[in-house]
Amino acid sequence: MTTSTSTSSTSTEGDPMTDATLLAEPAPGLQAAPGRGGGLLVRGLRKRLGGRDVVAGIDLDVAPGELVSLLGPSGCGKTTTLRMVAGFLPVDDGTVAMGGRDVTDTGPERRPSAMVFQNYALWPHMTVTQNVAFPLRTRRVPKQQTAERVRAALELVGLSHHATSKPTAISGGEQQRVALARAVVQEPDVLLLDEPLSNLDAKLRVSVRDEIRRIQQRLGITTVIVTHDQDEALSVSDRIAVMHDGRIEQIAAPAELYARPATEFVASFIGSTSAVGGRFAIGVDSRPGDTVLVRPEQVVLCDDSPLTATVSRVLMRGHFAEVVLRADDDELRAFVSGPPPSVGHAVGVRLGDVLVYREGVLVGGAR
Ligand SMILES: Nc1ncnc2c1ncn2[C@@H]1O[C@H](COP(=O)(O)OP(=O)(O)OP(=O)(O)O)[C@@H](O)[C@H]1O
Ligand SMILES: [Mg+2]
Structure with missing residues (x-):
C-alpha cells in the first residue's frame, strides 16, 4: 500500500x-x-x-x-x-x-x-x-x-x-x-x-x-x-x-x-446550576465548606412541601419557563413546564438530586 x-x-x-x-x-x-x-x-x-x-x-x-x-x-x-x-x-x-x-x-x-x-x-x-x-x-x-x-x-x-x-x-x-x-x-x-x-x-x-x-x-x-x-x-x-x-x-x-x-468546574461549565444554601440546604447530606449545586430540573415546585420560597422572577424560555425562587438571601432556579406561578407568590419547593463538591471534587448528592 x-x-x-x-x-x-x-x-x-x-x-x-x-x-x-x-x-x-x-x-x-x-x-x-x-x-x-x-x-x-x-x-x-x-x-x-x-x-x-x-x-x-x-x-x-x-x-x-x-x-x-x-x-x-x-x-x-x-x-x-x-x-x-x-x-x-x-x-x-x-x-x-x-x-x-x-x-x-x-x-x-x-x-x-x-x-x-x-x-x-x-x-x-x-x-x-x-x-x-x-x-x-x-x-x-x-x-x-x-x-x-x-x-x-x-x-x-x-x-x-x-x-x-x-x-x-x-x-x-x-x-x-x-x-x-x-x-x-x-x-x-x-x-x-x-x-x-x-x-x-x-x-x-x-x-x-x-x-x-x-x-x-x-x-x-x-x-x-x-x-x-x-x-x-x-x-x-x-x-x-x-x-x-x-x-x-x-x-x-x-x-x-x-x-x-x-468537578465543580465541569458542573458550572456544562448546563446551569444554582448554589444550594440556607433553608434550601436543610436535609442535604454535606459538610461545612462543601459546595452544593442543583440543576434547574431537579428543583420541583409542589404544594405539599414544608420548604417554601417566593417567586421573584419568571423568564419565558419557549416551551418552558425558568422560575427564580428566593428564600431569605438564597436563590434557586427551576424549570417549569405548563403555566408558571406568578411573581410574588409563595410556592412549595422540593429538591431532587443535588451535587455535593468537596475541594472541587464530586463526593455525593443523590437524595
Ligand atoms: N505562541 C504562543 N506563545 C505564547 N502563548 C501562546 C501561544 N499560543 C497560544 N498561547 C497561549 O496559550 C493558551 C491556550 O491557547 P489556545 O489557542 O490553545 O486556546 P483555546 O482553548 O483554543 O482558546 P479559544 O477558545 O479562545 O480558541 C492561551 O492563553 C494563549 O494565549
Ligand atoms: Mg482555539
Missing part, C-alpha cells in the same frame, strides 16, 4: 495547500467504512508557551469512528492540543498515535488526518470544485479519480449546485461546508475540526453541525471537534472531554457529564 505521494515540505496552518494530509489508495467516490482507519491515541501531551504550561499533560483515546469534542473556555489549550494532534505544532512531551501507528514525529501531510481550521481559508480565485480538489491535486491523484471524489464530497455536503461558484458568491455556511468537503475528500482516518461552526449564525450552526455529525457517522471517520459551545458539544458528541487550564477535567458521554459532573 502506498502512503503519501506528497512532495510538499513545510506546512503552514490555515494554508489550504498544506491542510491536506495522507491519502488513502485510489477509490471511486468516497470510501465509507465505519472506523476504517483505527482510532486516535494521545498520551501525556504537553506544550509550554510564553512561560507556562498551555497543555499540561493530555491523555485522550478516541475509538475508531467515534466523535469526541474538546470543550472548554477560551485559552484553556484546545487549539494548541489539536494542532499538536494534527502535527502542525511539535510536542514538548507525549505521543500521538493514529490507527496504531506512532505519528508524533511525522509531519502533518504524512499523517492519516485532515484538519479544518477555524479560518477555513478558501482560495477566492478558484471555484468550489477547484478548492475541494486542491489537496488531491497537490498529491497528484489522477484526474478522473479526483473528479469523482470531489463530486462525491460536494454531494455529501449538499453543494453540488455550487460546484462552479466562487467562494465569494456563496454564503458563510456554504463556505464552511466547502472547507469540510476539502477535508473529507482526502478520506482521512482522523478528522480534526477547530471551531468549525464559529462563523455561522445560530440557525446555520444547528444545521451545519447536524450535517457534520451525519457525514462523520456515514463515513465512520474518527473525529475530534474543538468547541467552546456546550450545546454544540452536547448535541453531536459520543463523548466530551472538558478542558480547563491545559488539562482534561472529565471525559464522558454527554448525559453522564451533565448528570454527574466530576
Whole structure:
C-alpha cells in the first residue's frame, strides 16, 4: 500500500495547500467504512508557551469512528492540543498515535488526518470544485479519480449546485461546508475540526453541525471537534472531554457529564446550576465548606412541601419557563413546564438530586 505521494515540505496552518494530509489508495467516490482507519491515541501531551504550561499533560483515546469534542473556555489549550494532534505544532512531551501507528514525529501531510481550521481559508480565485480538489491535486491523484471524489464530497455536503461558484458568491455556511468537503475528500482516518461552526449564525450552526455529525457517522471517520459551545458539544458528541487550564477535567458521554459532573468546574461549565444554601440546604447530606449545586430540573415546585420560597422572577424560555425562587438571601432556579406561578407568590419547593463538591471534587448528592 502506498502512503503519501506528497512532495510538499513545510506546512503552514490555515494554508489550504498544506491542510491536506495522507491519502488513502485510489477509490471511486468516497470510501465509507465505519472506523476504517483505527482510532486516535494521545498520551501525556504537553506544550509550554510564553512561560507556562498551555497543555499540561493530555491523555485522550478516541475509538475508531467515534466523535469526541474538546470543550472548554477560551485559552484553556484546545487549539494548541489539536494542532499538536494534527502535527502542525511539535510536542514538548507525549505521543500521538493514529490507527496504531506512532505519528508524533511525522509531519502533518504524512499523517492519516485532515484538519479544518477555524479560518477555513478558501482560495477566492478558484471555484468550489477547484478548492475541494486542491489537496488531491497537490498529491497528484489522477484526474478522473479526483473528479469523482470531489463530486462525491460536494454531494455529501449538499453543494453540488455550487460546484462552479466562487467562494465569494456563496454564503458563510456554504463556505464552511466547502472547507469540510476539502477535508473529507482526502478520506482521512482522523478528522480534526477547530471551531468549525464559529462563523455561522445560530440557525446555520444547528444545521451545519447536524450535517457534520451525519457525514462523520456515514463515513465512520474518527473525529475530534474543538468547541467552546456546550450545546454544540452536547448535541453531536459520543463523548466530551472538558478542558480547563491545559488539562482534561472529565471525559464522558454527554448525559453522564451533565448528570454527574466530576468537578465543580465541569458542573458550572456544562448546563446551569444554582448554589444550594440556607433553608434550601436543610436535609442535604454535606459538610461545612462543601459546595452544593442543583440543576434547574431537579428543583420541583409542589404544594405539599414544608420548604417554601417566593417567586421573584419568571423568564419565558419557549416551551418552558425558568422560575427564580428566593428564600431569605438564597436563590434557586427551576424549570417549569405548563403555566408558571406568578411573581410574588409563595410556592412549595422540593429538591431532587443535588451535587455535593468537596475541594472541587464530586463526593455525593443523590437524595
Ligand atoms: N505562541 C504562543 N506563545 C505564547 N502563548 C501562546 C501561544 N499560543 C497560544 N498561547 C497561549 O496559550 C493558551 C491556550 O491557547 P489556545 O489557542 O490553545 O486556546 P483555546 O482553548 O483554543 O482558546 P479559544 O477558545 O479562545 O480558541 C492561551 O492563553 C494563549 O494565549
Ligand atoms: Mg482555539
